[in-house]
Amino acid sequence: MPEFCTCGAQLPLDARFCHKCGKPQRDEPEARMLAEESAPVAIPVRLMAAAAAPVPLSFQNPVALRVGLLAAVLVCFTMMIPVVQYMSILWWLGAGYLSVWIYKRRTGQRLNVLGGARMGWITGLLTCGLLTLLFGVLMVAIQQAGGLEALKTGLKDFAIQQSRVDEAIKVLQNPLAILRSLVEMFALLTLTCMAGGALGAKILSKD
Known part of the structure; x- marks a missing residue:
């Protein structure tokens, strides 16, 4: 020694x-x-910062994408129910709220109002995409079943006002009217989901 x-x-x-x-x-x-x-x-500062930084809310975020898609599927399902579909705005609002709640449960991340609105925006876009896809499938099915005249004849057997049937057929016969309806639905649905997401973030931040 x-x-x-x-x-x-x-x-x-x-x-x-x-x-x-x-x-x-x-x-x-x-x-x-x-x-x-x-x-x-010694713990590298960069690794600590990377672990603490939350993943941005975007379509590149797999958790946000799955949550938004789940909420969108639920909304599309409720809109197919005959009586419940008349409360679509409430379901759109609830979809934004639900997406924020599920995202918080899965990630443990508390979203601020802006983050909640962004989560609702993702949900709204996915919902619009699914509804547009379903509408396209419906139009193909109508054409294969004999067209709009066959649809009009078939709807007479249901308890639906003839004036409403004629109005719907008139819209379906006009491509510009269809496009305008889709744009209006896109704007209203997306804004409503964003409002629901912002509301959800505001309420859930108090938990």
């Missing part, structure tokens, strides 16, 4: 550690383990 440590301090007999700098003076497993345990562990 050396009489002097590398730091220059004189060591007493049988010293296992330097009394000045703490450096082990013997090549023993216990000394090495104690020295390693006493050494501070």
